[in-house]
């Protein structure tokens with residue numbers, strides 16, 4: 001049975017972790033800093049038990065920014081084009 005969003009967000013591995021790890025800052029971010037931030041976020045996602053639910057929700061909602069389900073917005077857009 002699929003979990004509802006209110007349920008899976010309760011057990012998300014990113015719960016309690018600063019959101020700036022998963023979303024780009026308003027100010028410019030260098031390629032190196034962005035790469036390091038995204039790598040760290042993806043490491044959190046890799047250990048997340050609700051990664052599938054998160055990615056599915058992000059794809060359905062067409063989330064435009066941030067790391068969701070272990071994928072960046074660019075990776076999600078690419079996935080949706082297939």
Ligand code: SF4
Nearest residue numbers: 012014045048054069
């Ligand atoms: S997959 Fe990543 S962004 Fe999604 S809930 Fe889990 S830790 Fe958070």
